[in-house]
Amino acid sequence: MSTRTLRRGGAWLLAAGLAAATVLVLVTLGRGLGGGDQTLTADQAARELAAAPPTVPPGPPREAVGRPAVVRARGGTVTGACAGGRAVLVSWTPAQGYAVDEVERDEAKVRFEGPGGRSEVRLRCVGGVIRPELR
Secondary structure (H helix, E strand, C coil), X not given: XXXXXHHHHHHHHHHHHHHHHHHHHHHHHHHHXXXXXXXXXXXXXXXXXXXXXXXXXXXXXXXXXXXXXXXXXXXXXXXXXXXXXXXXXXXXXXXXXXXXXXXXXXXXXXXXXXXXXXXXXXXXXXXXXXXXXXX
């Protein structure tokens, strides 16, 4: 075995040892900074979840939402439904190369911007059925 190979092997072992020591120190510090065991019991987790505010604003009750409609436009896809006589946006996804430019939930409108220009989808609720307007 050549001296060069031994040096490379030694350097690799030194680097691996330093990496292992660094990980050990970080894990040890992490435990010390974290305040010990953070495991919650099922009852504690349920109490924490019940006390936490909702992360998504509540939408219309499920019973009030009509059958969802999927609308495909040049700039993307919009899904909407009728709730209480009004159109409600459920989801929207831009097409390849497009981005969401504007979302107006009160107007049930999504505007996409991309290489082909602007593409707008506005939803209306007529007789409990979604009627899209594409621009």
